Amino acid sequence: MNRMPASLLAIATTAALVVAPAACTSKAPKAAAQPHHLATVEGLSHPEALSFDPAQNVYFVSNVNGAPGVKDGNGFISRITADGVMDSLHFIQGGRDSVQLDAPMGSRVQGDTLWVVDVDKLRGFNTRTGKPVVTVDLSPLKALFLNDLAIDSTGEFYITDTGVKVAPDGSDTHPGPDRILHVARDRSISVAVSTALLSSPDGIGWDQRGKRFVLAPFSGPSVQTWHVGDPGPRDAATGKGLFAGVEAEPNGQVLITSWNDSSVSTLEGSKLVQRIANLPYQPADVSMDVGRSRVGIVSLVANRFELWEWPPR
Secondary structure (H helix, E strand, O other), rough: OOOOOOOHHHHHHHHHHHHHHHHHHOOOOOOOOOOOEEEEEEEEEEEEEEEOOOOOOEEEEEOOOOOOOOOOOOEEEEEEEEOOOOOEEEEEEEEOOOOOOOEEEEEEEEEEEEEEEEEEEEEEEEOOOOOEEEEEEEEEHHHOEEEEEOOOOOOOOEEEEOEEEEEEOOOOOOOOOEEEEEEEOOOOEEEEEOHHHOOOEEEEEEEEOOOOOEEEEOOOOOOEEEEOOOOOOOEEOOOOEEEEEEEOOOOOOOEEEEOOOOEEEEOOEEEEEEEEEEOOOOOOHHHHHHHOOOOEEOOOOOOEEEEEEOOOO
């Protein structure tokens, strides 16, 4: 499918109306020189998220393979090398080897476990074998549309719930609420925060240096930050909107993708600075190979993974 899934189209339309005035009145920071594109992998199926594993030098790519939020059992995870070569299209596949995987989205690598959010579940897989390790069911919290996850410095999970309800035919509504859910180390679950200020939360990343979470709201005009215990997020930097992916690096860089201007930016103080601009597609997520100064980017709409060099600061 080459169009935006219905569940995201409705959010995108609303968000575009919200962010349009800001786009006309604010001046964007000057972009750095465009880096080099290194490789492209096509043939994916609605790749929504990715995570780089430095232990194996591979990117794990979440393929929804249909409409996000639908429990159809056909989601899969691809494994792509650090040089941008497909290693295994169906490294992990729903319906094979006792794997349940419906519509995998945000992911993180923690040691030898790949954690993936999947509609209303948090699933863990062995990064070397692909075998399922653990599943945490968040349906008791009435999770609707788990979108992304972050793991803080204590090893606990914080997961965005965008509040979208998707029917089997792909049609959707947004009953909400917009929330961040919490999975403790003992696998107990709770609601960390629930507020409309989250604005259809999509990406979430743990900024170790700043001791905070960075949020990419798909329907809001600003990247946000949030501290555990706060009643809601705070706006950090205004941009073009339709924010999607977030990744915070050990060196303090925070990477943000935006569908509205097809860019990957860094959050620098109260500004978003474009680092890779004018992509010919909407970037859903980004993950950095710090050792090689490269980033992988996936596009849900273009069914594509691209590898880019990361420009120096």
